[in-house]
Amino acid sequence: xxxxxxxxxxxxxxxxxxxxxxxxxxxxxxxxxxxxxxxxxxxxxxxxxxxxxxxxxxxxxxxxxxxxxxxxxxxxxxxxxxxxxxxxxxxxxxxxxxxxxxxxxxxxxxxxxxxxxxxxxxxxxxxxxxxxxxxxxxxxxxxxxxxxxxxxxxxxxxxxxxxxxxx
Numbered sequence: 001x002x003x004x005x006x007x008x009x010x011x012x013x014x015x016x017x018x019x020x021x022x023x024x025x026x027x028x029x030x031x032x033x034x035x036x037x038x039x040x041x042x043x044x045x046x047x048x049x050x051x052x053x054x055x056x057x058x059x060x061x062x063x064x065x066x067x068x069x070x071x072x073x074x075x076x077x078x079x080x081x082x083x084x085x086x087x088x089x090x091x092x093x094x095x096x097x098x099x100x101x102x103x104x105x106x107x108x109x110x111x112x113x114x115x116x117x118x119x120x121x122x123x124x125x126x127x128x129x130x131x132x133x134x135x136x137x138x139x140x141x142x143x144x145x146x147x148x149x150x151x152x153x154x155x156x157x158x159x160x161x162x163x164x165x166x167x
Contacts, residue, residue, distance in 0.1 A: 003056065004037040005159050007152065010044050010062035010104075016135035017069065017128030020148060021061040023137065024126070027149035028156075035160045044104055049111035049119045057159040058121035061152055062104070063141070067127025070140035072151050074125075078118040081108045122155045124148070 009025055011018040025038050036059075041048060044060060052058060060077065067073055104123070112118040126148045129138045137145075 004035055005156050006037045006039050006048075006052070006056075006058045007156070008039050008041045008044055008048055008058060008060045010041055010060065012042060014133055016130040016132050017063045017126075017138055017141045018131045019137060020063040020126050020128060020141050020145065023142075024061065024145050024148040024152055027145060028153055032153050032156055036156055044107050046107050046111050046114070049107070050114060052119055054115070054117065055120055058119060059152060059155050059159075060104070060121065060123045062123070062125050063128035063131070064125040065128060065131070067125070068140075069127050069129035069138055070144035071127040072124070072144065072147055073127070074151055074155065075123050077108055077121045077123055078112075080105045080123055081112045081118040121159075124151050124155060 007025060009021040011021045013019040013022050022040070028036070039048065044062075049058075058077075064073065108118060126141060126144060128141055136142075
């Protein structure tokens with residue numbers, strides 16, 4: 001029996017577009033939800049990644065700044081690790097600070113170093129426009145939730161496609 005694919009949902013439900021990951025996961029079809037373990041993490045901590053078996057995939061979901069609100073962004077976790085390393089070599093990485101405050105790319109790079117390989121999996125993000133406490137999802141993000149959920153579902157389906165094949 002194959003274990004369920006963890007979906008690490010980052011964000012804070014009370015902070016506007018930061019709730020998008022939670023809302024998108026709620027839209028996943030029931031049959032797909034049987035193949036995942038939804039893990040609300042707030043901010044991704046390295047301990048979640050260290051506990052994964054070496055070849056076990058995961059999906060990290062979050063709302064991000066820097067994209068057009070509602071824009072969907074899907075990248076392999078290994079690509080984000082590579083990006084963090086390039087920035088560090090170029091001298092553009094932030095100064096070291098508490099692991100509780102590390103950006104996602106640095107958490108992934110640290111996990112890759114400690115695990116001797118990047119975690120298997122994918123990041124699925126959506127551009128957010130407002131992250132203020134007590135605000136609802138903005139219209140562009142709310143309108144893109146079905147596409148966000150579909151992108152998450154596609155990644156999970158890719159990781160679990162072989163599970164349905166007979167032995």
